[in-house]
Amino acid sequence: MNARNLDLESQLSRKAYYDRIGVDSMTPLWEVLGALVPHKPKSPAISHVWKYADVRDRVMEAGTLISAAEAERRVLILENPALRGQSCITQSLYAGLQLIMPGEVAPAHRHTQSALRLVLDGEGAYTAVDGERTTMRRGDFIITPAWTWHDHGNLGDRPVVWLDGLDIPIVRFLDAGFAEKSDSEYQAVARPEGDALARYGSNMVPVDFHQQPAEPTKVFVYPWDRTLASLKAIANSAPDPHFGHKQRYINPATGRSPMPTMAAFSQLIPAGFETRPYRCTDGTVYVCLSGGAEATVEGKTLRLDENDVMVVPSWHSHQFRAGPETVLFSYSDRPVQQALGLWREHRI
Structure with missing residues (x-):
C-alpha cells in the first residue's frame, strides 16, 4: 500500500x-490549536475610515424617520466591514453616531455597559448623569459610567451629533448585560x-471620599478647551517619535483609566510631523478633531x-503624517488587557 493510500486511510480514520x-x-x-493560540494576534477586524462628510446626511436622515423617544437612542452603529451584523467596530468595542434634534429628549435609562461620548457636530445639547447636567460642546469627552442614570436633551436650535x-x-461576551428604563423621561437636576x-x-x-480602583471616575466630563490647552502647553517640547504629543485621560482620584474597561487618549501631531510605525494589542478607534492627516x-x-x-485593529502597524497641526482623540480596551496582563506594544 503506497504512502498516498496510507494518508487517505489515516484521514478517513480520523474523520470517523x-x-x-x-x-x-x-x-x-489539535485541529484548531493554531487558531486558538496563534503566534501573534490575528484580528478578524480590518482598518476602515468613516468619512463624516459622506455619512453626515445619512445621520441627519434618521432624524426624519424616527424620534429620539421612540428609538430610545437614535444611533447609526459603525460596524467594522469584516464584522457586519455583530454591532461592533472591534471584537471588544462598539461605536456609533448619535443624533438628537432640537427640542428632543433621549429618555433616561441605565445599563451595565460603560459609555463615552465625543461631541462632533452642533451645539445646544446636554447630557445628565446621576442628577447633574453638562452642556455638550464640540470636542468634549463625556462619560456615562456603568449603571448610572443618564439622559440627553437638546435645548438649542441645531441638530447635535x-x-x-x-x-x-x-x-456581551461575559453575559453580564442589564438595563433599566426610568419612570420619568429625564432626571431632576x-x-x-x-x-x-x-x-x-x-x-x-x-x-x-474614598474610591475603589475599579470604580469609574466621578468626573464625567473632560472639556475640550482644557484638553486642547494641555496639549498646546506641552507642544513646545520635542514630540515623541511614535505619538507626537499624546496624553491619556485619567480618573483624577486614582490615576487610573476613567472607566475600568475603556481607555481614552488625545494627541497633538505637529504640522508636517510623521510618526514612526507603532502597533499594540488594543484595537483602537480614532477621531480627527482638528487638522488632517x-x-x-x-x-x-x-x-x-x-x-x-x-x-x-489589534496588532496592526500604523503611523500618521500630519498636514496642518492635527489633534486626534482615541479610545481602546487597554485597561482590560492590562488588568489581565495581556497588553503588548511594539515601537518600530
Whole structure:
C-alpha cells in the first residue's frame, strides 16, 4: 500500500473518530490549536475610515424617520466591514453616531455597559448623569459610567451629533448585560452644572471620599478647551517619535483609566510631523478633531479629516503624517488587557 493510500486511510480514520466524539459534544484540540493560540494576534477586524462628510446626511436622515423617544437612542452603529451584523467596530468595542434634534429628549435609562461620548457636530445639547447636567460642546469627552442614570436633551436650535463608544461586546461576551428604563423621561437636576468637575477634577476630592480602583471616575466630563490647552502647553517640547504629543485621560482620584474597561487618549501631531510605525494589542478607534492627516495601517493609506472616525485593529502597524497641526482623540480596551496582563506594544 503506497504512502498516498496510507494518508487517505489515516484521514478517513480520523474523520470517523471526530464524528464519534462529536456525538458527545467534543472536538480535537489539535485541529484548531493554531487558531486558538496563534503566534501573534490575528484580528478578524480590518482598518476602515468613516468619512463624516459622506455619512453626515445619512445621520441627519434618521432624524426624519424616527424620534429620539421612540428609538430610545437614535444611533447609526459603525460596524467594522469584516464584522457586519455583530454591532461592533472591534471584537471588544462598539461605536456609533448619535443624533438628537432640537427640542428632543433621549429618555433616561441605565445599563451595565460603560459609555463615552465625543461631541462632533452642533451645539445646544446636554447630557445628565446621576442628577447633574453638562452642556455638550464640540470636542468634549463625556462619560456615562456603568449603571448610572443618564439622559440627553437638546435645548438649542441645531441638530447635535456625537460619537458613542461602549464596551458592549465585552459585556456581551461575559453575559453580564442589564438595563433599566426610568419612570420619568429625564432626571431632576440635583446638582448644578460643573459640580462634579469642581469636587473631583481640581486636584482635590471631598475629605471623606474614598474610591475603589475599579470604580469609574466621578468626573464625567473632560472639556475640550482644557484638553486642547494641555496639549498646546506641552507642544513646545520635542514630540515623541511614535505619538507626537499624546496624553491619556485619567480618573483624577486614582490615576487610573476613567472607566475600568475603556481607555481614552488625545494627541497633538505637529504640522508636517510623521510618526514612526507603532502597533499594540488594543484595537483602537480614532477621531480627527482638528487638522488632517494621512494614516498608514499595514501599508494601506487612509485619509483623516475633521470628524472622521477610523478603526485600527489589534496588532496592526500604523503611523500618521500630519498636514496642518492635527489633534486626534482615541479610545481602546487597554485597561482590560492590562488588568489581565495581556497588553503588548511594539515601537518600530
